[in-house]
Amino acid sequence: MTPNKQADIQELEHDGNFWFMLHIFLRSIASLPWLAEVVSLLGGIVFILQLWKYARLLPSVLDEGTYLYKGLLYVSGQYTMYQFYGPWSNKMPLSFLIPGSIQYLLEPGLLTGRGFAIALAVLMLLGSWVLGKRLGGRWWAAAVVWIFAINISAIKMFSLGVSQGLIACMLVWTLVLVIGDNRPTWQIALGSILAGLMAITRLNLMPVLPVLILYVFWAHGRRKGLIAASLGILTIIIGYLIFWPGILQVWALLLPRSVTPFLNKWRTQTYFSSVWNPVITKENQILSLSQSIRNHFTALIALLIAVLLWPTKGGFKKKSDLHTAVFLCALFIILLLIHTWSSVGSYYCVFCLSSYLTFFSSIGILLIPLTYTAWRKQIPLWLQLVIILLIIFISTLVGFGVYEQIGKQILEIQIPRSILEFPDKVSGNVPIRNYLKKTYDYDFKTSRRVVSTILGFGISLLILFLALVIRIIFPHLRKLFSKDNKSTLPVYGYWALVLFLLIGSILSPVVDIMDERDAFFCNRDVIASYEAAGEHLASVIPPGSQVYWKGGNSVVPLLYVPEIKIYPPQLNGDYSYKYDGDPDQLLKYGWWSVPLADQWINEADFVLVQQRYYDEWYQKRLKSGAFEELESTNPTVYCEDNTHIRVFKRLP
Numbered sequence: 001m002t003p004n005k006q007a008d009i010q011e012l013e014h015d016g017n018f019w020f021m022l023h024i025f026l027r028s029i030a031s032l033p034w035l036a037e038v039v040s041l042l043g044g045i046v047f048i049l050q051l052w053k054y055a056r057l058l059p060s061v062l063d064e065g066t067y068l069y070k071g072l073l074y075v076s077g078q079y080t081m082y083q084f085y086g087p088w089s090n091k092m093p094l095s096f097l098i099p100g101s102i103q104y105l106l107e108p109g110l111l112t113g114r115g116f117a118i119a120l121a122v123l124m125l126l127g128s129w130v131l132g133k134r135l136g137g138r139w140w141a142a143a144v145v146w147i148f149a150i151n152i153s154a155i156k157m158f159s160l161g162v163s164q165g166l167i168a169c170m171l172v173w174t175l176v177l178v179i180g181d182n183r184p185t186w187q188i189a190l191g192s193i194l195a196g197l198m199a200i201t202r203l204n205l206m207p208v209l210p211v212l213i214l215y216v217f218w219a220h221g222r223r224k225g226l227i228a229a230s231l232g233i234l235t236i237i238i239g240y241l242i243f244w245p246g247i248l249q250v251w252a253l254l255l256p257r258s259v260t261p262f263l264n265k266w267r268t269q270t271y272f273s274s275v276w277n278p279v280i281t282k283e284n285q286i287l288s289l290s291q292s293i294r295n296h297f298t299a300l301i302a303l304l305i306a307v308l309l310w311p312t313k314g315g316f317k318k319k320s321d322l323h324t325a326v327f328l329c330a331l332f333i334i335l336l337l338i339h340t341w342s343s344v345g346s347y348y349c350v351f352c353l354s355s356y357l358t359f360f361s362s363i364g365i366l367l368i369p370l371t372y373t374a375w376r377k378q379i380p381l382w383l384q385l386v387i388i389l390l391i392i393f394i395s396t397l398v399g400f401g402v403y404e405q406i407g408k409q410i411l412e413i414q415i416p417r418s419i420l421e422f423p424d425k426v427s428g429n430v431p432i433r434n435y436l437k438k439t440y441d442y443d444f445k446t447s448r449r450v451v452s453t454i455l456g457f458g459i460s461l462l463i464l465f466l467a468l469v470i471r472i473i474f475p476h477l478r479k480l481f482s483k484d485n486k487s488t489l490p491v492y493g494y495w496a497l498v499l500f501l502l503i504g505s506i507l508s509p510v511v512d513i514m515d516e517r518d519a520f521f522c523n524r525d526v527i528a529s530y531e532a533a534g535e536h537l538a539s540v541i542p543p544g545s546q547v548y549w550k551g552g553n554s555v556v557p558l559l560y561v562p563e564i565k566i567y568p569p570q571l572n573g574d575y576s577y578k579y580d581g582d583p584d585q586l587l588k589y590g591w592w593s594v595p596l597a598d599q600w601i602n603e604a605d606f607v608l609v610q611q612r613y614y615d616e617w618y619q620k621r622l623k624s625g626a627f628e629e630l631e632s633t634n635p636t637v638y639c640e641d642n643t644h645i646r647v648f649k650r651l652p
Contacts, residue, residue: 036138036139036141036142037138037142039139039142039145039146040129040141040142040145043142043145043146043148043149044122044125044129044145044149046146046149046150047121047122047125047145047148047149047155048118048122050149050152050155050159051117051118051121051122051155051158051159052118052159053159054155054156054159055114055115055117055118055159055160055527056525056526056527057526058156058159058160058526059526059554059636059637059640059643060110060160060161060526060530060553060554060556060636061160061162061553061554062553062554062572062573062575063162063163064113064160064161064162064554064556065553065554065555065556065571066087066096066555066571066572067095067096067099067100067113067161067162067163068099068100068103068108068110068113068161068556068559069555069556069558069559069571070087070089070096070100070571071096071097071098071099071100071101071103072100072103072104072108072559073087073100074096074097074100075097075100075101075103075104076100076104079568081093081096081097081243081246081247082243082246082247082249083246084588084589085568085587085588085590086568086590087568087569087571087572087590088568088569088571088572088576088589088590088591089246089249089250089590090249090250090253090572090590091163091202091203091250092199092200092201092202092203092247092250093200093201093239093242093243093247094197094200094201094239095163095166095201095202098166098201099113099116099161099166102116103559108559108560108562109530109531109534109559109560110161110527110530110531110556110559111527111531113161113556114159114160114161114527116161117158117159117160117161117162117165118158118159120158120165120166120168120169121155121158121159121165121168121169123169123173124158124165124168124169124172124173124362125145125148127169127172127173127175127176128144128145128148128172128362128365128366129141129144129145130176131144131172131175131176131179131366132144132145132366132369134179134180135180135321135324135366135369135370136368136369136370136372137369140368140369141369143368143369144365144366144368144369147298147365147505148365150505150506150509151295151296151298151508151509152509152512152513153294153295153296153354153508153512154295154296154358154361157355157358158358162355163201163202164355164358164359165358166201167198167201167202167205167359167360168358168359168360168361168362170194170197170198170201171198171205171208171359171360171362171363172362173191173194174191174194174195174198174208174212175191175328175363175366176191177190177191177194178191178192178212178215178216178220178228179215179219179324179327179328180320180324181318181320183220183224185224185227188216188220188224188227188228189227189228189231191212191228192209192212192213192216192227192228192229192231192232192235193231193232193235195208195209195212195232196209196231196232196233196234196235196236196239197235197239199236199239200235200236200239200240202359203250203251203254204335204338204339204342204356204359205335205359205360207331207334207335207338208331208335209232209233209236211327211330211331211334212228212232212327212331213225213228213229213232214327215323215324215326215327216228216229217229218323218327219320219323219324219327245265246266248263248265248266249266249589251263252264252266252267266589267589280350284350284351285344285350286397286400287351287400287401288343288344288350288351288353288354289340289344289353289397289401290397290398290400290401290402291351291353291354291401291402292353292354292357293394293397293398293401294398294401294402294508294511295354295357295508296354296357296358296361296364297398297504297505297508298364298365298368298501298504298505298508299332299357299361299362299363299364299365300336300357300361300364301394301497301500301501301504301505302364302365302367302368302501303329303332303333303336303364303367304390304497305371305375305497305498305501306325306329306367306371306375307329308379308383308386308387308497309375309376309379309494309497310376311374311375311376312376315374315376316374317373317374321370321371321374324370325367325370325371325374328363328366328367328370329367331360331363332360332363332364332367335359335360335363336357336360339353339356339357339359340353342356343356368501375494376494377488377489377490377491377494378488378490378491379491379493379494383493384491384492384493384496387493387496387497388464388493388496391460391463391464391496391497391500392457392460392461392464394460394500395456395457395459395460395463395500395504396453396456396457396460397456398456398504399452399453399454399455399456399457399459400449400452400453400456402452402456402511403448403449403451403452403453404448405511405512405514406452406455406511406514407447407448407449407451407452408448409514410432410448410451410452410455411431411432411433411436411444411447411448411451412431412432412433413431413432414429414430414431414432415429415430415431415432415435416429432447432451433447436450436451459503459507463496463499463500463503464496466499467492467495467496467499468492470495470499471490471491471492471495474489474490474495475489524638524639526637526638529634529635529636529637529638530556530557530560530636531560532633532634533557533560533633533634533635533636533644533645534556534557534558534559534560534561535560536631536633536634537557537558537560537561537608537633537645537647538560538561538562540606540630540631540647540649541561541564541605541606541647543562543563543564544563544564544565545564545565545605545606546564546565546566546603546604546605546606547561547564547565547566547567547604547605547606547607547608548567548570548597548600548601548604548606548607548608549566549567549570549571549608550570550607550608550609550610550613550618551608551609551610551636551645552610552612552613552636552643552645553573554636555571556636557633557636557645567592567596567600567604568590569586569587569590569591569592569596570592572590576590576591576592577591577592577593578591578592578593579593579594580593581593583595583596583599598621601621601622602626604650605649605650606647606648606649606650607622607627607647607648607650608645608646608647608648609622609645609646609648610636610642610643610644610645610646611632611641611642611643611644611645611646612642612643614646622648625651626650626651627648627649627650627651628648628649628651629646629647629648629649630647630648630649631647632644632645632646632647633645633647
């Protein structure tokens with residue numbers, strides 16, 4: 001028996017306090033060497049099961065189709081990255097080449113793409129567990145696993161064959177290799193190379209490398225810093241040299257024409273108006289912010305707490321923890337600002353913010369085990385007032401953002417009919433929506449927004465009230481559970497923030513569950529539906545055929561049709577579709593237009609049009625007598641009847 005356990009037993013024999021005995025018992029259970037690992041394993045199983053569930057349920061999206069199919073075209077040699085008159089290469093090379101290589105080496109198809117996505121997500125979770133254990137111990141590692149396991153919004157994104165899961169995995173393992181005490185030189189070197197590869201996978205992750213290099217210099221010394229800088233920068237240089245000069249196309253899309261005339265070689269001579277030109281309102285920008293906070297609540301609020309409760313000098317137990325905390329906070333804030341500006345602030349893809357945060361939200365989650373012991377328990381009154389206002393504001397904002405998920409259910413809650421003061425004086429209950437309609441003449445959409453916003457505000461008041469209760473009773477609880485009565489008692493603002501983090505993290509997946517209860521998910525396997533559609537197309541389209549594609553947002557069905565010729569600009573759908581412009585200029589940069597669509601229909605061997613796009617324009621051209629219509633595919637998404645692909649074959 002160890003001296004510590006013997007002391008615990010002696011203390012129990014001396015003190016008959018039930019709560020203190022319970023505390024010692026629970027601490028003994030928690031100290032079992034295998035229990036935390038079992039809890040982590042259970043969380044990992046839940047995570048994997050949900051990944052597979054959503055991989056089978058979620059329809060393919062445009063980005064998934066382009067990453068998989070373009071990547072296959074590049075790796076197989078049918079096209080090269082950034083070539084003129086090829087596909088629109090609007091992303092960095094590895095975002096296509098890595099998933100394309102998996103498609104090429106294994107059997108092409110959605111199952112391969114999503115299987116690889118699941119493998120990356122599991123590898124990311126393993127790295128997060130390693131970091132959680134390194135930064136906070138075995139139980140914090142388990143907590144990190146479960147935070148991922150209940151974040152349904154992130155799991156949905158990780159289950160798709162898009163670059164979010166790839167980048168999240170690369171980022172987490174970069175952190176595994178470089179943060180912490182006494183990292184071996186080879187790990188610093190490998191982590192720096194991985195950070196460089198991230199910059200060649202997604203341009204928006206370019207800031208990771210310079211911030212990492214500064215951290216290595218600060219935390220690990222000049223020698224390792226020079227190694228990190230040399231290898232990380234060399235990796236990017238080699239990547240750019242391999243794809244030079246075409247890789248500058250990506251920069252040309254990002255940087256203003258007026259200040260980068262040297263990039264005009266990779267730009268059209270004039271601006272062509274795009275079919276994709278959404279009208280974004282301030283309301284949509286607010287809605288995007290709200291949804292992003294809710295979908296990544298734990299990570300974002302953890303960052304907020306780390307900043308607001310940042311300890312005074314000596315708050316961190318080890319100097320290395322201070323280095324790591326500064327590094328992670330700085331990196332998270334920089335990436336958050338860049339991605340918020342590029343989505344909400346750009347008016348181009350305002351609702352992309354939530355998916356962008358999936359790239360790096362793991363950083364915020366890791367801040368909890370790293371910083372929680374250093375959070376300041378004593379903060380000034382003005383800061384506590386700021387905390388109260390922030391909790392009310394964020395909770396109300398999140399409430400507004402979830403009106404689509406929970407507004408309908410709230411409106412159906414029954415209230416006494418007498419509140420409405422109907423003239424017939426009939427007793428009984430009516431839904432809340434009737435009250436809002438009669439009293440304020442709100443339509444259904446407005447009613448949902450009002451009640452969900454009020455709910456968010458009400459939850460903030462509940463959290464603030466519970467924090468007050470805990471602040472009052474905590475001194476008494478500490479006497480029951482601990483003999484330590486000398487440490488500083490946390491102030492009210494501390495408890496408010498901690499409760500906000502805990503309750504919000506629990507409620508966030510509840511909203512997803514409520515949404516799924518009413519959402520129309522297919523009862524059949526979506527992967528199987530795409531396979532069936534692709535196999536049907538392969539059975540009627542011979543190799544070497546020229547194919548016109550308007551078969552849906554995602555080109556995944558084409559993965560199953562080997563050795564066909566396509567019109568590359570069509571792979572990005574309406575995003576590369578222009579109203580006007582010189583046809584040669586458009587084709588050169590991977591774009592298309594109505595005149596080009598007309599030309600291609602007149603020369604294609606097969607025309608594939610999804611039912612939802614089969615409008616008068618297509619009917620006029622495909623019913624002209626030049627084509628015969630073959631049997632359509634089954635719906636690519638079984639539960640959506642208008643997703644079947646109509647197949648037209650040119651007559652001899």
